Amino acid sequence: DIQMTQSPPTLSASVGDRVTITCRASQSIDTWLAWYQQRPGKAPKLLIHKASSLESGVPSRFSGSGSGTEFTLIISSLQADDFATYHCQQYKYYPVTFGQGTRLE
Amino acid sequence: EVQLLESGGDLVQPGGSLRLSCAASGFTFSNYAMNWVRQAPGKGLEWVSIISGSSGSIYYADSVKGRFTISRDNSKNTLYLQMNSLRAEDTAIYFCTRHPLEAATIVRFDLWGQGTLVTVSS
Numbered sequence: 672d673i674q675m676t677q678s679p680p681t682l683s684a685s686v687g688d689r690v691t692i693t694c695r696a697s698q699s700i701d702t703w704l705a706w707y708q709q710r711p712g713k714a715p716k717l718l719i720h721k722a723s724s725l726e727s728g729v730p731s732r733f734s735g736s737g738s739g740t741e742f743t744l745i746i747s748s749l750q751a752d753d754f755a756t757y758h759c760q761q762y763k764y765y766p767v768t769f770g771q772g773t774r775l776e
Numbered sequence: 777e778v779q780l781l782e783s784g785g786d787l788v789q790p791g792g793s794l795r796l797s798c799a800a801s802g803f804t805f806s807n808y809a810m811n812w813v814r815q816a817p818g819k820g821l822e823w824v825s826i827i828s829g830s831s832g833s834i835y836y837a838d839s840v841k842g843r844f845t846i847s848r849d850n851s852k853n854t855l856y857l858q859m860n861s862l863r864a865e866d867t868a869i870y871f872c873t874r875h876p877l878e879a880a881t882i883v884r885f886d887l888w889g890q891g892t893l894v895t896v897s898s
Contacts, residue, residue, distance in 0.1 A: 714888035
């Protein structure tokens, strides 16, 4: 199975900060990577697919980049609504696998 | 409104069985592959199973293969997960999720239900 490793596990930040979350795959997944946001007690929400394609309705302060084995999620100016856990997911291979999550606090 | 609504979660003893359901509304159900994804308490997300729109392709995670069965009834816009031989490690919130294609390939999840809690304990 493809192992997805996110860093850092927890990130302390403030409103207005620029935030970067990294996701590494154990082998190349091209750009078959998605990012999800999960607020406490809620279901995840798809933010980005194909590494950098923003889902409809997602604010433009979110962006994704990367290919191969290294990917980043950037929030350009953190808003109060953005404090949540972020998960990456590879979908090039079965089984699809997720990172362990990065909690933004 | 486009939504998924799970039901059927419960407390069950090890070795027991449970059937989860997911009612879909607001979109053409048969045009989409559907999945179950679970999340153990305080843990990350784990994909469980997928079924294509026509039920022609089905895949399972190794952790549930041979114990869980995914199915769908497109006439009722409903997805199911039959879970047998349940173990403590199956304890989790089970999310019904939609993949934005009919085929079970390059699978991501663009719509999620609110989840239903399955607890396996004696």
